[in-house]
Amino acid sequence: MQSVQGNLQIKGKRQADATPHAASLIEGMRDFGYTLETAMADIIDNSITAGAGRVEILAETTTDEPWIAVIDDGSGMTEAELIEAMRPGSKNPLAEREGHDLGRFGLGLKSASFSQCRQLTVISRRNGQTSGATWDLDKVAKTNVWNVDLEDDLHGLPAVDKLPETGTIVLWRKLDRLSTNFRHDTAKRSAEINKALSGAERHLRLCFHRYMEGSRPKLKLLLNGRLLAPIDPFATTHKATQVDPEEVLPLVSGEVVTQCYTLPHHKMMSRAEWEELGGPEGHLRSQGFYIYREKRLIIAGSWLGLARQTELTKLSRVRVDIPNTMDADWKIDVRKASAQMPPIVRERLRRIVERLQGTSKRTYQRRGRKLVSEENLPLWNRIQKDGGIVYRPNVEHPSIQGFADLLPEEFRHGFRACITLLGSGLPVAALHADMLGGAESVESDRSDFAELAEMAETAIRELLKIGMTGSDILKTLCSTEPFVNHKDSVRQLVEEIEQGEHS
Ligand SMILES: Nc1ncnc2c1ncn2[C@@H]1O[C@H](COP(=O)(O)OP(=O)(O)OP(=O)(O)O)[C@@H](O)[C@H]1O
Ligand SMILES: [Mg+2]
Structure with missing residues (x-):
């Protein structure tokens, strides 16, 4: 190996020193595309891999120097392991991982943290020894060297009193990414951070639901003292799933x-x-x-x-x-x-x-098909036409037919035309749009029985006229809109009309 104009030469190939600039690369590690929720999930991954049964997220948002801490009761780290953990690329992505290991790249702790803050402190306790190390991006920006600060005096560090006998605290300070808008307004800044935290809450309840479920869950996840419930996206325990x-x-x-x-x-x-x-x-x-x-x-x-x-x-x-x-x-x-x-x-x-x-x-x-065909007397017919489907009001329905019969001859045609017009004016495009927004919120107009009584009476008299019995009429009318929800009122009406007809 010999030096050629300041460069190194190995086996005939010229080489040059291309060590990354700490100040720039560490800033670059901030933008891997994390959000608060994905960043927090990445930190919790590490806690789960370390065998934690309890992970608590604590956030102090109301002070001038807000912080977020993730505290676990996992295996903890010795000082040497902690220093290794702080190293970007601490593990080789190609290395085989144990079955329960949620990590891969040896980067997450650092990249997830830097995506949200400029100061990352990890405090860990194992075998009665407590160690702490800090990456401070402002310091790296000045020194341009890959050195972490070792924390010899841990007193006074936020959340440090919460460290279990064995476990780890990941502490984020200088939360520049979480409070960009209201740097000088503590109340607004606190509201902004809390909003982001409650958005992240749902994500975490979903992400880790399989660890949090069951009569003996493997993981208790807490946010500011509140135990979070898992969200099972399959509603597995619901009997109708x-x-x-x-x-x-x-x-x-x-x-x-x-x-x-x-x-x-x-x-x-x-x-x-x-x-x-x-x-x-x-x-x-x-x-x-x-x-x-x-x-x-x-x-x-x-x-x-x-x-x-x-x-x-x-x-x-x-x-x-x-x-x-x-x-x-x-x-x-x-x-x-x-x-x-x-x-x-x-x-x-x-x-x-x-x-x-x-x-x-x-x-x-x-x-x-069933919805319409099961109704003996639908108010709307569903018709297959030219490869499509058409909904058309049923002018033969006894309520409509009965009312038409009461009208003087010259109005009947106009009345039927009105009903047909209503049918052809069905706002299909608006229905499509509303259905897309949430089909379950689109309903037919539920009328009060008082408004329907006259229509029901006409229909009952019509059906009695063609020889149907009271119980058949009740069954027929109540199987169809709009009477389907007014069974008792229809029964009473049928009885009254029948009695009236017999007396
Ligand atoms: N809470 C923790 N408890 C114990 N050890 C931890 C904890 N967090 C991180 N470590 C150690 O630090 C190492 C580095 O963590 P980091 O998240 O940066 O990488 P990783 O989890 O190995 O892979 P990935 O980049 O995919 O997350 C881990 O492999 C683990 O050994
Ligand atoms: Mg990780």
């Missing part, structure tokens, strides 16, 4: 396990349950695959380009489980928030989607 059998796809690098769920219809659950399952994006946007890496949710509610999210498959959710041995095949990123399907898995998932689309279509068509 349909669960298909598990399917296993064995591959060289591991097994992909899939299971299809059909959520209960919204009428089968409370509004709160339904809304929690749909989340802020709603059910339409929450259908699709839920991909778990080692039981940790990495992608939620997307058909990954295999299908569109439509009303038809709105209640379909597919659990996909992958092991960490498939990280390279799935191109898992540092944030554990994106992945690409290997072609063979894509093919399998495509078949699952096609099957789901077929089943949902048949169920809806059957339900649609």
Whole structure:
């Protein structure tokens, strides 16, 4: 090896020193695309890998120097391990990981933290020894060297008194990314950080729900002293949820396990349950695959380009489980928030989607046909026409027919024309748009029985005239809109009219 004009020469190849500039590279590590929620999840991944049973997030947002801490009771680290953990690229992404290990790149602790703050302190306790180390980006910017500060005096550090006998605290200070707008207004800044935290809360309850569930959950997750409840996106414990059998796809690098769920219809659950399952994006946007890496949710509610999210498959959710041995095949990123399907898995998932689309279509068509054909006397007819479907008011309905008969001859035609006009004016485009926003919120107008009484009376008299019995009339009328919800009132009316006719 000899120096050539300041460069190194090894075996005939000229080489030059290209050590990264600490100040610039560490700033670059801030922008891997994390949000507060994905960053926090990455920190909690480490706690779970370290075997923690309790992870508490504490946030002090009301002081001049707000901070966020994640405290776990996992294995903790010795000082040497802690220093190694602070190193960007502390582990080789190509190295084999244990089955329960949620890490891959040796980067997450640093990149997730720097995405939210300029000062990261990790305090860890193991075998009775407590150690602390800090990356301060402002200091690195000045010194341009890859050195962490070792914390010899831990007293006075936020949350340090919360460190369990064995465990770790990840402390974020200088939260420049979380309070960009109101740097000098403590109250507004606090509100801004708290808003971001409550947004992250749902993400964490979903991400780790499989660790948090069960009579003996493996993980208790707390936010500022409050135990968080898991959100199971498949409503597995709801008795009306349909669960298909598990399917296993064995591959060289591991097994992909899939299971299809059909959520209960919204009428089968409370509004709160339904809304929690749909989340802020709603059910339409929450259908699709839920991909778990080692039981940790990495992608939620997307058909990954295999299908569109439509009303038809709105209640379909597919659990996909992958092991960490498939990280390279799935191109898992540092944030554990994106992945690409290997072609063979894509093919399998495509078949699952096609099957789901077929089943949902048949169920809806059957339900649609049934809805109308089961009614003996529909107010609306559903007619298949020119390859499409037309809804047309039924002018033969006894309420309409009966009223028309009461009208003088010259008005009857005009009356029927009005009804037909109402039918052809059905605002189909607006209905489509409303249905897309949330089909379950679109309903027919529920009338008061007082408004319907006259119409019911006409219909009952019409049907008695053609020789139907009172009980048949009751059955016929109450199987159809608009009387379906007024059975008792109709029964009373039928009895009164029958008695009147007999006396
Ligand atoms: N809470 C913790 N308890 C114990 N050890 C930890 C904790 N957090 C991090 N470590 C150690 O620090 C190392 C580095 O963590 P980091 O998140 O940077 O990388 P990783 O988890 O190995 O991989 P990835 O970049 O995919 O997250 C971990 O491998 C682990 O050994
Ligand atoms: Mg990690």
